[in-house]
Amino acid sequence: MAATMQDVATLAGVSVKTVSNVVNDYPYVRPETRERVMSAIAELGYQLNASARNLRRGRTGLIGLALPMLSLPYFAELAESVIAAAEERGLVVVIEQTGDDRGREMDALHGSRRTVTDGLIFSPLALGPEDEHLLPTRPPLVLLGERVFSDRVDHVTMRNTEAAKAATEHLLSVGRRRIAVVGVHPGEKVGSAALRVTGYEQALREAGIALDPALYGTAGPWGRAAGAQALAQILDAGAVPDAVFGLNDTLAIGAMHELQTRGLRVPEDVAIIGFDDIEEAQYSAPTLTSVHFGRDDIARSAVDLLEARITGAAGAPRRVDAAFQISVRASTGGAGGRASVPT
Amino acid sequence: MAATMQDVATLAGVSVKTVSNVVNDYPYVRPETRERVMSAIAELGYQLNASARNLRRGRTGLIGLALPMLSLPYFAELAESVIAAAEERGLVVVIEQTGDDRGREMDALHGSRRTVTDGLIFSPLALGPEDEHLLPTRPPLVLLGERVFSDRVDHVTMRNTEAAKAATEHLLSVGRRRIAVVGVHPGEKVGSAALRVTGYEQALREAGIALDPALYGTAGPWGRAAGAQALAQILDAGAVPDAVFGLNDTLAIGAMHELQTRGLRVPEDVAIIGFDDIEEAQYSAPTLTSVHFGRDDIARSAVDLLEARITGAAGAPRRVDAAFQISVRASTGGAGGRASVPT
DNA sequence: TTGTAGGCGTTATCAG
DNA sequence: CTGATAACGCCTACAA
Numbered sequence: 223m224a225a226t227m228q229d230v231a232t233l234a235g236v237s238v239k240t241v242s243n244v245v246n247d248y249p250y251v252r253p254e255t256r257e258r259v260m261s262a263i264a265e266l267g268y269q270l271n272a273s274a275r276n277l278r279r280g281r282t283g284l285i286g287l288a289l290p291m292l293s294l295p296y297f298a299e300l301a302e303s304v305i306a307a308a309e310e311r312g313l314v315v316v317i318e319q320t321g322d323d324r325g326r327e328m329d330a331l332h333g334s335r336r337t338v339t340d341g342l343i344f345s346p347l348a349l350g351p352e353d354e355h356l357l358p359t360r361p362p363l364v365l366l367g368e369r370v371f372s373d374r375v376d377h378v379t380m381r382n383t384e385a386a387k388a389a390t391e392h393l394l395s396v397g398r399r400r401i402a403v404v405g406v407h408p409g410e411k412v413g414s415a416a417l418r419v420t421g422y423e424q425a426l427r428e429a430g431i432a433l434d435p436a437l438y439g440t441a442g443p444w445g446r447a448a449g450a451q452a453l454a455q456i457l458d459a460g461a462v463p464d465a466v467f468g469l470n471d472t473l474a475i476g477a478m479h480e481l482q483t484r485g486l487r488v489p490e491d492v493a494i495i496g497f498d499d500i501e502e503a504q505y506s507a508p509t510l511t512s513v514h515f516g517r518d519d520i521a522r523s524a525v526d527l528l529e530a531r532i533t534g535a536a537g538a539p540r541r542v543d544a545a546f547q548i549s550v551r552a553s554t555g556g557a558g559g560r561a562s563v564p565t
Numbered sequence: 566m567a568a569t570m571q572d573v574a575t576l577a578g579v580s581v582k583t584v585s586n587v588v589n590d591y592p593y594v595r596p597e598t599r600e601r602v603m604s605a606i607a608e609l610g611y612q613l614n615a616s617a618r619n620l621r622r623g624r625t626g627l628i629g630l631a632l633p634m635l636s637l638p639y640f641a642e643l644a645e646s647v648i649a650a651a652e653e654r655g656l657v658v659v660i661e662q663t664g665d666d667r668g669r670e671m672d673a674l675h676g677s678r679r680t681v682t683d684g685l686i687f688s689p690l691a692l693g694p695e696d697e698h699l700l701p702t703r704p705p706l707v708l709l710g711e712r713v714f715s716d717r718v719d720h721v722t723m724r725n726t727e728a729a730k731a732a733t734e735h736l737l738s739v740g741r742r743r744i745a746v747v748g749v750h751p752g753e754k755v756g757s758a759a760l761r762v763t764g765y766e767q768a769l770r771e772a773g774i775a776l777d778p779a780l781y782g783t784a785g786p787w788g789r790a791a792g793a794q795a796l797a798q799i800l801d802a803g804a805v806p807d808a809v810f811g812l813n814d815t816l817a818i819g820a821m822h823e824l825q826t827r828g829l830r831v832p833e834d835v836a837i838i839g840f841d842d843i844e845e846a847q848y849s850a851p852t853l854t855s856v857h858f859g860r861d862d863i864a865r866s867a868v869d870l871l872e873a874r875i876t877g878a879a880g881a882p883r884r885v886d887a888a889f890q891i892s893v894r895a896s897t898g899g900a901g902g903r904a905s906v907p908t
Numbered sequence: 909t910t911g912t913a914g915g916c917g918t919t920a921t922c923a924g
Numbered sequence: 925c926t927g928a929t930a931a932c933g934c935c936t937a938c939a940a
Contacts, residue, residue, distance in 0.1 A: 237927045272681045274917035276616035277932050298641030338615045446848035482850045505789035507825045507850050580911045617933035
């Protein structure tokens with residue numbers, strides 16, 4: 223059996239409370255007592271039992287991170303940042319993959335996992351604004367993105383509309399006029415897709431360009447295959463875009479692949495911009511211009527909000543807006559680097 | 566306060582033991598009793614306290630997954646599969662990112678996280694065979710890959726040498742002779758890099774081709790940037806390869822990017838093959854031929870081995886070899902699809 | 909088939 | 925500054 227506090231206490235000739243004080247860095251312990259306890263701990267190879275502490279404290283030190291799936295690079299990179307940010311605060315992250323499935327998202331929100339974790343950072347994909355009423359506020363929750371919005375819950379948002387507008391304006395600024403958009407979710411009103419499409423339309427409208435339904439490519443899941451397929455449909459229908467706005471980078475890369483398969487040149491024939499600025503954007507051929515958000519900032523904000531809520535230090539639900547800029551690369555004729563755009 | 570078993574028992578007019586029996590699906594409970602307990606649970610919104618159960622049972626239901634980082638697509642995809650496989654068995658996965666850092670890998674093996682989890686699936690990158698002695702056997706451990714090997718521990722291995730040999734033979738079969746290899750770790754003897762290079766060398770030797778030091782590109786971390794840089798060094802030194810073997814896909818994609826930047830055509834001037842067959846390989850331009858291992862099989866094997874070890878059902882340490890095949894795509898002149906190769 | 913008693917290892921309370 | 929003692933909520937014997 224593993225050594226317990228009692229064993230340590232006996233060996234050190236003190237009470238368990240004193241051992242506990244030492245383990246928890248309670249300041250009022252005499253140095254020599256602390257010394258004695260420390261060496262007893264070392265001698266026995268004592269390790270604190272997390273379950274017992276959790277039971278006593280009523281917390282687990284675990285936070286959940288619910289996202290669609292890790293094989294989508296954006297979410298993998300987000301998870302990496304969240305895990306790192308949580309670790310800085312002594313929190314351990316449990317990832318739950320909801321796979322764009324409504325039932326699984328509900329489960330992440332209400333299922334038994336919630337009792338194991340102290341709180342949840344949730345990036346929804348299937349749930350929509352009509353589900354706002356079923357967002358539980360009781361086990362702490364932080365929402366990422368704007369698919370679902372509620373003033374009862376903390377949010378980290380991404381100003382999708384402004385960023386998408388800036389992306390479209392970038393394409394306009396390099397002389398493109400027939401800009402296709404891939405990854406559209408028809409009928410959706412408030413998800414990332416809809417918000418980004420709104421920004422796209424705002425930019426065109428302000429530039430005096432009519433919206434063309436033939437340039438809208440729909441795609442359910444936002445993967446490479448979907449991007450390729452969405453663009454294929456646009457092209458097969460006879461449309462001739464001179465630019466493509468991928469609502470995320472994987473869609474853009476799929477679309478780029480489809481263009482190249484058909485012998486079209488990027489950016490000469492068709493310019494492309496993506497969204498998220500995943501690492502892959504720097505190594506595609508050509509490199510992909512993209513909208514860049516600070517993932518680490520987003521992750522840190524989310525973890526901070528959640529921790530404040532868990533410890534009860536938080537007041538009214540807060541909202542944090544993440545900043546963005548356009549990383550201009552070869553797919554829109556740029557050389558590289560990252561151009562600053564006021565946010 | 567949240568309801569406890571005692572509350573449920575009182576409301577249902579039974580003892581806590583009966584509630585416990587119901588919650589744990591103990592078979593010998595009279596249906597009407599079960600019914601009564603169930604409705605009391607529903608009425609109170611009772612949820613089992615995981616910490617208390619863990620303390621009592623001496624287990625947490627958590628397993629760790631230690632890997633370099635999630636932003637490397639191969640590890641993100643692996644994590645996805647491991648989480649899914651674990652979920653099927655009612656286990657929750659905690660990811661620890663070691664970032665190719667020896668200290669962090671040691672910590673994953675021995676640190677305080679180990680007391681929170683029931684076992685660890687560990688994909689080492691920094692530790693080497695000389696560290697075999699410090700592999701703890703006590704909290705259950707399953708090793709992925711062949712960087713470290715010990716007959717005291719369960720392993721899931723990948724036949725790196727055979728697979729790399731097959732990859733090289735594929736390049737030979739399409740007429741290439743000056744095959745560069747990128748991602749080499751000089752001096753390393755038993756890691757993935759060394760094993761794959763061994764396979765590469767075996768294939769060349771059997772084909773009667775002399776090894777050329779000028780065609781070896783070294784790279785520490787296996788990312789896209791490293792692949793691009795490694796190939797750049799080879800080319801800058803004046804070597805003229807007609808093919809590149811990337812020791813993983815991200816290296817291969819980085820190398821491909823470097824070739825295209827310099828105006829070389831793939832596969833006409835230089836053919837490329839990668840290793841791991843990440844999803845991105847299907848959408849690069851051109852699509853990337855790669856060595857394919859069944860990630861889901863690897864993940865399932867690892868979780869099974871670990872679970873058996875945790876429950877004490879396991880005997881002597883076991884070793885599971887994952888099967889592979891070559892997915893032939895455009896980067897070596899193929900059209901697509903996945904050619905079977907006997908493993 | 910169900911109830912009772914006790915303890916898992918820790919921390920909080922409250923003296924001393 | 926340190927010690928005794930009582931929970932935290934559940935599960936495992938054992939008994940009934």
